[in-house]
Amino acid sequence: MLSRFRGLMTRLWTPLADALLRAGVSPDAVTITGTLVVVVTALWAFPTGHLLLGGVLIAVFTLTDSIDGVMARRAGRSGPWGAFLDSTLDRFGDGAIFAGLVLWYTGGGDSRPDAVLALACLVLGSIVPYARARAEGLGMTASIGIAERADRLLAVLTATILVGAGLPGVVMTVVLALLAVASAVTVVQRMATVRRQARQAAP
Structure with a gap:
């Protein structure tokens, strides 16, 4: 759904991308920095x-997240x-977010059902992009x-x-x-x- 807004995001981030390039910042540096911030934040703040x-x-x-791509273009x-690096590091960020929630719900959050659901999201969320990548590796889509x-x-x-702002935990569930x-x-x-x-494709 949000992929429809890629053109808008590209126009929005172009000035910042140009400024970073003029400052000598590489697209790879932006990709790596963004991933590190997300991973560290998720594994500290959520638990x-x-x-x-x-x-x-x-x-x-x-x-x-799309700034690095705009910079590269x-x-x-x-x-x-660049595409490989971005996709690979995205998996780290996504995994850290749900792993952080699992740690929270098995610790201070004290909700085993939510921990199980967050773990399910973590596992299934890793299979979704793998299925696409494997298909493309076999020449399909x-x-x-x-x-x-x-x-x-x-x-x-x-x-x-929303839950952090005070809404009931059932929203997250x-x-x-x-x-x-x-x-x-x-x-x-x-x-x-x-x-x-x-x-x-089979004969």
């Missing part, structure tokens, strides 16, 4: 109960390495799905911020449950898409 602070900080850096450095990465992050960070179901559906959708393509 210690700072849901509002952690959610806001991660949301800010998540919104700026503006500098004429777009290529396989699997970009279909109701729960893309940006949508999952928007949902979990919004819920984290509902969001995590919906995300787990949506991620599972997306995996099934991608498997079905690849199976259909494989059958069509």
Whole structure:
């Protein structure tokens, strides 16, 4: 859903991307720095109960996630390495967010059901991009799905911020449950898409 706004985000971040390039900052440096901030914040703020602070900080850096791509295109450095680095480090950030929530709910948050749901989101969220990558490695496509990465992050960070601001914990429970179901559906959708393509390509 949020992929429709990529053009808007590109126009929004172009001035900042140009400024960073003029300052001698490389796209790779922006990618790595953003990932480090997200990982450290998620693994510190969430387990210690700072849901509002952690959610806001991660949301800010998540919104700026496309700056490195804009910088690479503006500098004429777009290529396989940048795409590989960005996608790989995204997995670290996503994993840290849900791992931080698992640690919170198995500790101070004291909610085993929410911990299980966050763990399910963590596992299924890693399978979703793997299914697409594996399909593309086999010469097929699997970009279909109701729960893309940006949508999952928007949902979990919004819920984290709202609960951290004082809303009942059931808000997080509902969001995590919906995300787990949506991620599972997306995996099934991608498997079905690849199976259909494989059958069509079979002699």
